[in-house]
Amino acid sequence: MTSVPTPIPSRTQYVLEGIKHRILTGQLTPGQALVETELAAQFGVSKTPVREALKTLAGTGLVVMSQYKGVTVRMVDADMAREVYDVRLLLEPEALRRTVRRRSSLDAAREALTRADGATDTAERSLANREFHRALYVSCGNPLLGRMLDEVRDQAALVSAVAWAADPSWEREAREHREILRLATEGDADGAARALHAHIESFVLKAFPDAGTGAQGEDIQA
Numbered sequence: 001m002t003s004v005p006t007p008i009p010s011r012t013q014y015v016l017e018g019i020k021h022r023i024l025t026g027q028l029t030p031g032q033a034l035v036e037t038e039l040a041a042q043f044g045v046s047k048t049p050v051r052e053a054l055k056t057l058a059g060t061g062l063v064v065m066s067q068y069k070g071v072t073v074r075m076v077d078a079d080m081a082r083e084v085y086d087v088r089l090l091l092e093p094e095a096l097r098r099t100v101r102r103r104s105s106l107d108a109a110r111e112a113l114t115r116a117d118g119a120t121d122t123a124e125r126s127l128a129n130r131e132f133h134r135a136l137y138v139s140c141g142n143p144l145l146g147r148m149l150d151e152v153r154d155q156a157a158l159v160s161a162v163a164w165a166a167d168p169s170w171e172r173e174a175r176e177h178r179e180i181l182r183l184a185t186e187g188d189a190d191g192a193a194r195a196l197h198a199h200i201e202s203f204v205l206k207a208f209p210d211a212g213t214g215a216q217g218e219d220i221q222a
Helices: 010-024 036-043 047-060 078-101 107-117 122-137 143-166 170-185 189-207
Strands: 063-066 070-073
Touching: 010 036, 010 047, 010 122, 010 143, 036 047, 047 063, 047 143, 078 122, 078 143, 078 170, 078 189, 107 122, 107 170, 122 143, 122 170, 143 189, 170 189
Parallel strands: none
Antiparallel strands: 063 070
């Protein structure tokens, strides 16, 4: 029999989403210590849901649990960026290609792009950009492919948060997003996939020049 995942208690879920939001919007920075008592006080809960939330976040790769240092936000370096973005380069363009060929609706991507353009702060823009990318692959017709991309989504957002803090590149990325969406909307599956591949590839190279080569053995081009 297939086991059914145990639902996360509501308080733990509340704390989990709150900590994740702070990490992905840069309010909690890489290497920063996450102290259970402090977080419990901030969220108005006991230490138990905080502890469980941190365990879940460790499983997704957003935080690191150490016997000596306690719990900290995961550090981002070129090696991590390469690993995460290699997965995206291998899977995300193909997922978009399938989305377009299935003629799936891209309304959610269009709405996310509009929210990003009208964002008033970094956090809002970051979350909208994250939803834009998910909207490109979620209707690819292969639930497993979608889940695999969902698994690296948080880590990719952490890489992006660090990169944007050092070198804001919203306008360039917004232009690239619009071009990807235009090609996808016009039904050009291969063109949209190529544009998305170039978009992902150029971002990690600009943010982490030491990240090396891209997926499929291709040299990353500037």
